Amino acid sequence: MRLVVARCAARYTGRLAAHLPLATRLLVVKADGSVLLHSDGGSYKPLNWMSPPCTMAVVAPDAEAVERGVTAVWCVQHTKSDDRLEIDLHEVLHDSQHELGVDPGLVKDGVEAHLQALLAEQIQLLGDGHTLVRREYPTAIGPVDILARDAGGASVAVEIKRRGDIDGVEQLTRYLELLNRDPHLSPVRGVFAAQEIKPQARVLAQDRGITCLVLDYDAMRGVDDVASRLF
Amino acid sequence: MRLVVARCAARYTGRLAAHLPLATRLLVVKADGSVLLHSDGGSYKPLNWMSPPCTMAVVAPDAEAVERGVTAVWCVQHTKSDDRLEIDLHEVLHDSQHELGVDPGLVKDGVEAHLQALLAEQIQLLGDGHTLVRREYPTAIGPVDILARDAGGASVAVEIKRRGDIDGVEQLTRYLELLNRDPHLSPVRGVFAAQEIKPQARVLAQDRGITCLVLDYDAMRGVDDVASRLF
DNA sequence: TGTTCAATGTCGCAA
């Protein structure tokens, strides 16, 4: 990711035609080539941008542009359409480059969070004699959905998904690797729990010694309702 | 605007609940207090954000968080709702501050651009004997829509809007101030042209010696069609 | 891969 703060002007043509008068702005060039042009206010939407896939060419300004104070022109061209963003750079106030790596992405805690709460209440669904240690057990790479102990006192890490895909198994694998380094917990067994577990995910989980558990959301809510009515 | 690159994790609660596992990301704190949390790919939409109006408090992490490697926690609270974004900072790789100033904002060249083209063709609408110098006459603060000369050879700068508001008069005023510094052009007279001119804008324009011109888009297109049919 | 639908939608305009 490249961060540039510069006095600049810009023109966009594509779905519509628009331009930005000269002002100081933040330019972000992401690893995939996409470009964002932000002002120092407003919402998260940039003033202008180019979505990936796209390529950027830095070209020298023509004589007239030089006359106006343009030092360089960024031509950002979309690869699959004729969307085009041209940025006239006047004065560069900051320019830095950063390695960020891939991002695990946002996790929305909707049904998934509810499933987690229900399973925490009904921890015996993991097997007789299981006890809850805690929900959202923190690790360096993010919280594990549930940490429990089985009847024999051994640790069990549970990853919960609405739809159980390979990604979820990979995620649980990373958690297990980390948790098993902790002598207070090790050995930690893994349980992959989801409303629906895809065949590929099931195969991968079994290959790694991870237990699969299909959760019946409606049944679990029913038990919860019954339990609630008792109080 | 503050730019921070850091290994971080985040939690959002408000319209929904969501969290971001630990990864290296770009954090942008805008002058209005809004916060963006960007990964190094994807579209212009941040992974997570807080819209203005909001306030940020930097708090010390609790013992458990320190254990996980958290060095600081940013609590960003929306002022008018209970939307809340908490960012756990682990390692700060970059931190810089920049003064950007206010942004003139995006100008969409739709009807406005068409009006400009039509008026350039029908420049006599400014008055008999007027001649076009050029459209998009460049200045340091952006292009003037139309530069023309009147029957006597004096310069005329035209600002075109679909809806003529006070902002447009202010904009034209800035252009005139700049253009009048150029001895080759000065004195430059201003014309504020729009499909509809708001009373307040008209008063301000007249006060500054700027001529108001109401443009009849349909009529101008009609003339254009007739002219086109001649060829 | 294309299509449909929700969104922490956002944004702009009119009443």
Place this chain on the structure above:
DNA sequence: TTGCGACGTTGAACA
């Protein structure tokens, strides 16, 4: 302020 519609919508789930 509030409501409504458009968006360079984006993003996810489903066929």
